Amino acid sequence: MMLPARDYHATRIATPGKLPKGLDRWAHDALGRLRGGGRTLQRYREQAEQIVARSLQQRLLSERRLREELQQMQAHFRRRQKGYEAQLPEALALLAESAERTLGMRPYPVQVLGALAIHHGCLAEMATGEGKTLTACFPAILAAWSGRPCHVVTANDYLASRDAGIMAPLYRFAGLSAGWVGGEMEPAERRSNYARGVVYTTSKELLADFLRDRLQPGLCSDAARRQLRRLLDPRAVQNDARVMRGLDTAIIDEADSVLIDEAVTPLIISATQENRALTETSLLAQRIADSLVPGEHYRSEERYHEIRLTEAGRARLGAAAEELPGLWRGEARREELVLTALSAREFYRRGKQYVVEEGKVVIVDEFTGRLMPQRTWRQGLHQAIEAREGLALSDPSETLARLSFQRFFRFFRHLGGMTGTAREAAGEFWHIYNLPVLAVPTHKPCIREILPSRVYADRQSKWRAIADEVLECHRAGRPVLVGTRSIAASEELAAMLSGQGVPCQLLNAVRHREEAQIIAGAGQRGAVTIATNMAGRGTDIHLGRGVAELGGLHVIVSERHEAGRIDRQLIGRCSRQGEPGSARSYISMDDELLRRFAPRPARRLLARALAENRPGAAALVEKTLALAQQAAQRLAFRQRETVLQTDDWLSDALSFARSEVEG
Incomplete structure (x- = not known):
C-alpha cells in the first residue's frame, strides 16, 4: 500500500529561525527597508504595466486556446523546473484576461502590482476600495498550481464564504477548485473543503484545525513513520481523522490585524473540567476584593494593567484568608485570587472588553469589534468577571493544546498578505515575519x-x-x-x-x-x-x-x-x-490613551492650559497624544517580541522532546 504523495507534506512545517540580534538585526532591518523601498516598487510597477498591456493582447485568444495556455502554465508551475519563474508575467497576463471573461473584472495595474508583491513574499499596503479580493486571487492561483496547500485568510466566516463563492469561476477556469471553512462546519465538510486547491478561512479556524489535527491519537509528524504504521495496520488509514492537508502558502487579508493585533493571543484547544473548589473560591475572592479600597489597600497601574497590594492590603487579605478553603490560604495563592478579582474590577468594562448575552460573559475583540463566543479568559479571570456580574460561574477549562498566531504563521513556507494600514508596523512585519511592506499607490489620486x-x-x-x-x-x-x-x-x-x-x-x-x-x-x-x-x-x-x-x-x-x-x-x-x-x-483630556500613556504632570499642565484658553494649547495636546500613541505602540511591540523570544527559549529547552507542533 502506497501513501498518497501529498501526505508527505501533511505535517511538514517550516522551522522558524531565531530573531536576529545586535549587528545582525541592524543588517537585517536594512535589508527589509531595501526590499520595501522605492526601487522594488518601481520595478513591480513597470512589470505590472507590461502585464496589463500583454493581457489586452490575449483578448484575441479563443476560450479554448486560453484554457490550453493556462493548462500549460499550470504544468510549468507544478513541475517548478529551473527558470519557471520567467513565465510569471505571461501567467499573470493570462489570468488577467481570464478574470475579465469569468468575473467581468479586468485588473488595474495597481492590482497586478499588488499580486506581484504578494507572490514575491511582500505585504502589499492597498487602500480601502482598491480591489484586494481580486488581487489575492492571482498569487493564490500561482501557489495552488504547485499542488501544495494554499490558504487565503480573511477576517470572518462571511467574507471567507463570500470571496470563495465570488471568485470560484476564475479558479475553475484556471483548473483549480475553491473552498471555504467556517466555524459551524463538521469535520467531514472541513476535510472536503481543505482538499480544494485554494481554501478561504479565518486565522482562528485555520489554527484550531491545525492544533486539532496534531491532537489526533497516534499521529506521527514524520511521514515515513506514518507509512510504516499504515503498512503494519491497514485500519490506520480509515482511522485518520485529520482534516487539513498541510501548511505551505498563506495569503492574509487585513494582515496587520492578524499578524500584529492578535499576534500573541494564543489559540487554545481546551476541555471544560468541573472544579467546584475554584468556582466557590472565585466568589469568595470577589467578596474580599469588594472590601479593598483603591489607594489604601492596592494601587493599579493602568498602562501595564497591573495591580499591587500595599502592606495594609496584604494585612487585610491575611485577616480575610480564614474564609478561603485550606488550599487557597497560602499567601501566594490567595494574592493571585484576589489580584485576579481586582483586575476584573479595574480593567475590564462591560460594553468594551465583553458583553453579557443570555446570562453568559462573551468576549469582544477590541480590534475588530466582534463577539468571540467560543473564547474565555484563562487563569480564573473569566470566572472573576462572571462573579462580578453576578452570573452563574462556568467551569474552568483544561488546556489540551495552545499556540500563538505569531508563531503559527511563521510555520508557513511562503507568507504574503495585504492590508490598508501597514507602514506604521513595517519594521515589525520584517523583523518577525520577514515580510517587507510595499505601499501600492491608489488607482486614482486620493482627495481626502x-x-x-x-x-x-x-x-x-x-x-x-x-x-x-x-x-x-x-x-x-x-x-x-x-x-x-x-x-x-x-x-x-x-x-x-x-x-x-x-x-x-x-x-x-x-x-x-x-x-x-x-x-x-x-x-x-x-x-x-x-x-x-x-x-x-x-x-x-x-x-x-x-x-x-x-x-x-x-x-x-x-x-x-x-x-x-x-x-x-x-x-x-x-x-x-x-x-x-x-x-x-x-x-x-480624559481619553484612555492620554490617561494610560501621558505623564500625569503633563496632563495637569495641558488641562490648565485648555481651561485658560492659552494659544497653542490644543496643538500641544494633539502632539502629546501622538507621543502617547507611539509609547503605546512601542510597549505593545516589546510585549509581542518578548512572547516570541519566550517561544524560542522554550523550543530550545524542550528540543530533546521533539514536540508534535515542531514537526
Whole structure:
C-alpha cells in the first residue's frame, strides 16, 4: 500500500529561525527597508504595466486556446523546473484576461502590482476600495498550481464564504477548485473543503484545525513513520481523522490585524473540567476584593494593567484568608485570587472588553469589534468577571493544546498578505515575519480632506461637540461615519442623537448580524452610522446619488486607539477610488490613551492650559497624544517580541522532546 504523495507534506512545517540580534538585526532591518523601498516598487510597477498591456493582447485568444495556455502554465508551475519563474508575467497576463471573461473584472495595474508583491513574499499596503479580493486571487492561483496547500485568510466566516463563492469561476477556469471553512462546519465538510486547491478561512479556524489535527491519537509528524504504521495496520488509514492537508502558502487579508493585533493571543484547544473548589473560591475572592479600597489597600497601574497590594492590603487579605478553603490560604495563592478579582474590577468594562448575552460573559475583540463566543479568559479571570456580574460561574477549562498566531504563521513556507494600514508596523512585519511592506499607490489620486482635530477638557464636552457636528452634516445631507472605542460609547452617542431626532445605524459587537447591510447603506444621503471598529468589515461604503456633490462621506474619530493603524483604517473608509470625503478627530483630556500613556504632570499642565484658553494649547495636546500613541505602540511591540523570544527559549529547552507542533 502506497501513501498518497501529498501526505508527505501533511505535517511538514517550516522551522522558524531565531530573531536576529545586535549587528545582525541592524543588517537585517536594512535589508527589509531595501526590499520595501522605492526601487522594488518601481520595478513591480513597470512589470505590472507590461502585464496589463500583454493581457489586452490575449483578448484575441479563443476560450479554448486560453484554457490550453493556462493548462500549460499550470504544468510549468507544478513541475517548478529551473527558470519557471520567467513565465510569471505571461501567467499573470493570462489570468488577467481570464478574470475579465469569468468575473467581468479586468485588473488595474495597481492590482497586478499588488499580486506581484504578494507572490514575491511582500505585504502589499492597498487602500480601502482598491480591489484586494481580486488581487489575492492571482498569487493564490500561482501557489495552488504547485499542488501544495494554499490558504487565503480573511477576517470572518462571511467574507471567507463570500470571496470563495465570488471568485470560484476564475479558479475553475484556471483548473483549480475553491473552498471555504467556517466555524459551524463538521469535520467531514472541513476535510472536503481543505482538499480544494485554494481554501478561504479565518486565522482562528485555520489554527484550531491545525492544533486539532496534531491532537489526533497516534499521529506521527514524520511521514515515513506514518507509512510504516499504515503498512503494519491497514485500519490506520480509515482511522485518520485529520482534516487539513498541510501548511505551505498563506495569503492574509487585513494582515496587520492578524499578524500584529492578535499576534500573541494564543489559540487554545481546551476541555471544560468541573472544579467546584475554584468556582466557590472565585466568589469568595470577589467578596474580599469588594472590601479593598483603591489607594489604601492596592494601587493599579493602568498602562501595564497591573495591580499591587500595599502592606495594609496584604494585612487585610491575611485577616480575610480564614474564609478561603485550606488550599487557597497560602499567601501566594490567595494574592493571585484576589489580584485576579481586582483586575476584573479595574480593567475590564462591560460594553468594551465583553458583553453579557443570555446570562453568559462573551468576549469582544477590541480590534475588530466582534463577539468571540467560543473564547474565555484563562487563569480564573473569566470566572472573576462572571462573579462580578453576578452570573452563574462556568467551569474552568483544561488546556489540551495552545499556540500563538505569531508563531503559527511563521510555520508557513511562503507568507504574503495585504492590508490598508501597514507602514506604521513595517519594521515589525520584517523583523518577525520577514515580510517587507510595499505601499501600492491608489488607482486614482486620493482627495481626502483631513480637518483640524478638536480638543476638549472632558469627555462630556467632546461628545456634545461630536453630536453637534453629526447633526450639522445630517441636515446638509452628508453621510457620517463615527468610530468609537467601545460598545457603551456607541450606545451613548446613539441615544444623544436620537434625542435630537437624528436616526442612526449602530454597528457593534451586539448588533453585528446586519453588518453588510449597515455598511452598504452608510454612504447614502443623510445616513448616520456609528461603528466600534471598521477593521476587516470587507464591504466598501459606496456613495449614494448626489452625495459626492455634497462633499462625500464624513468620518469622525471619536477617540484615538493605541495603534495608529486602527485610526487610519477608519479614516480610510472615506474618499475611496478618488471620491471626495473628509475626516476629523476629537480629543478629550480624559481619553484612555492620554490617561494610560501621558505623564500625569503633563496632563495637569495641558488641562490648565485648555481651561485658560492659552494659544497653542490644543496643538500641544494633539502632539502629546501622538507621543502617547507611539509609547503605546512601542510597549505593545516589546510585549509581542518578548512572547516570541519566550517561544524560542522554550523550543530550545524542550528540543530533546521533539514536540508534535515542531514537526
